[in-house]
Amino acid sequence: MELLLDSLFNGVAIGSVLLVAALGLAIVFGLMGVINLAHGELMMLGAYTTYVTQLIFKIPILKPFYNSYIIVSIFLAFIVSGVVGILLEKTIIRKLYGSPLETLLATWGVSLILQQFVRSVPLAYGTGLVISLLIGLFLPTTFPSKIKESINFKYFKFSTWIFAALTGVLTGSIISSSVSKLSRASARNVDVTAPSWMRGQVEIIGTAFPKTRLMIIVITLISVIAITLFLNQSAWGMRIRAVTQNRKMSDCLGISTEKVDIITFGIGSGLAGVAGVAVSLLGSVGPNVGGNYIVGCFMVVVLGGVGNLLGTVLASFGIGIMTDLIGAGRLLSIWPDMPLPLSNTINFFATTSMARVMIFALIVIFLQFKPTGLFPQKGRMVEN
């Protein structure tokens, strides 16, 4: 019983990391049909945001609140990755709707640039850049409509960008002068240390669970609930679903599809940032941290059925539990006296990398029987 509980918990822990990482992808891929290979790099930005927030909370004024930095960083990571995602949508992806293979190549280019960016730009100035992007993109939307409709609006926009650039440079230099660790570019991996209340373990029914793992499960749970509520209960959620179902008709009915695209992509990217916070709690953070997750995330989305959140949830927990069962060789401890050839096979796959081989092979076999995943989209078209 204890063994089973332990295995189940490990599986759920692995699955929840996959789920929070795949959630944003499920939205971007499932609702918009965009293959975002830079999703892993948006996760990486989220992880770096956690690191930067942690260091900023160490400066004397903010020191008393140090323990709460992880909560703050979840929101900041959502905003940072969301803003970068919106910039991506506005500049590149917008031109490529309807041709997913092209978005795949373009976003791969973006991911290379983002990786090299965190290697060769000091994190302090990176933060400044994100802040100026935030101001430049969002300040114009808060202007009163009188200004928005005037002919001179482009000058207003231009001046906000100048203001944004100045603020960005200023915050960048303030951060780099007050936190020395952020003032130099480095290709080395960095470590996020969990606040004291998150270290250690909790005992539930006689089994000890590490608190960071529980925290990740909580983050995942909240993200899934929040995104489900948003999509099903809010006005914008309804618009997003409407545009997904029939873009032309929604456009005719007065829904701004352009805004819907931006919001959908922004939320999907923001969720990648939240996933980045979760990932930063598991190990060190480096430019390549996102690349480890991206293929797994796509497999989750494909396995679950594109455009179906329930499928994504089930698929990621299924993969998580299977990974733990195979990778840790748990089948052997559950059933110790199995026949020799079988136990040899299981031992052969009982490492993390071989478990991956097995899981991907199983997924490919599963797709032979259900090519469109667990919960396929229903339709009568020849092509979907």
Place this chain on the structure above:
Amino acid sequence: MSFSKIKFDKKIVLSFWIILIALIIAAPTLLPVFRLNLLGRYLSLSIVALGVDLIWGYTGLLSLGQGIFFALGGYCAAMYLQITSSSEFPNNIPEFFALYGVEKLPFFWEPFRSPIFTFFAIWIIPALVAGLIGFLVFRNRIKGVYFSILTQASLLVFFNFFNGQQKLINGTNGLKTDVTQLFGQMVGSESMQRLFFWVTAILVLASWFFAKWVVKGRFGNILIGIRDDEPRVRFTGYNPVIFKTIIFSIAGGLAGISGALYTVQSGIVSPQFMTVPFSIEMVIWVAVGGRGTLLGAILGAVFINYAKSLVSEALPASWMFIQGGLFILVVTALPEGVLGWIQGDGPRNLLQRFGLKRKIETYPSLEINNKEGNNG
């Protein structure tokens, strides 16, 4: 893809060929052996690019897993070289086995003692694996991005397998070939490297003519039909699965040849050949050169890799930025690639932009709306 391709003057084409062939013949004497070796490697990469062009440019299948077949070809060649030069090591098996305490040769190494088997294995094994993967995927009508994701997943399967199996194929260290013997000479020696350059240059030409032959005629027309409108091909009575499987395994075979040539010239084959970035890079060579042009794939592979080595020598950090920018630029601004742009309407449009009027061939509205009509 534009239908109206400019026919170049025959003299220009002929002189282009003469210069190209003269350069290839002159290269071994003009270049120092280090540069020659680099050029040879890039030429061998252009064979895998040809395969990518066949499946992506002509058939519309974007495979992100060509690294599998590339590495399989490389491993076949390296296994043969290792096993034939292992007579002085304990148990007559390659040296690395001793590190992991393996005394008996794993069974799948045995056939590689034969040079004839290896010669065929280099291209038949990758082609068979590609055919199997392709058949399983195409049979279920998995296509488009799902195909790309699945090929990428299979790439990771192979990578993790080869990376983890030290006792079978030396795992992450890979198999070294440059200190092995072939025809009584060191593979890494200067004279052998010159020979490999020649072999590569000839094989590039041979595979180019082969690819041209494949896309010529009805077979090629069906491939293009599958790319542009697969349901219509199916409704006309053809079975796209067979054609897709055949072309995918042809591309796999080309990748295998390419991998073997690359391995003997770079001196090692390792699971690094199966990493995700390398396989996506292969796509960008074709995209930059011009998909659906074949020659563009060769030129793209050679020039981008040469640029990569030049830029990486001068400014190591900037190559990632340039490469990333190249991906974005080619997709957004130059979807037909450089060669496609030259053969298509590119130069004419450029002249028009500078104020030189363009000759209108048909109805003006057709010319202007042509693009939209194709996409819609």
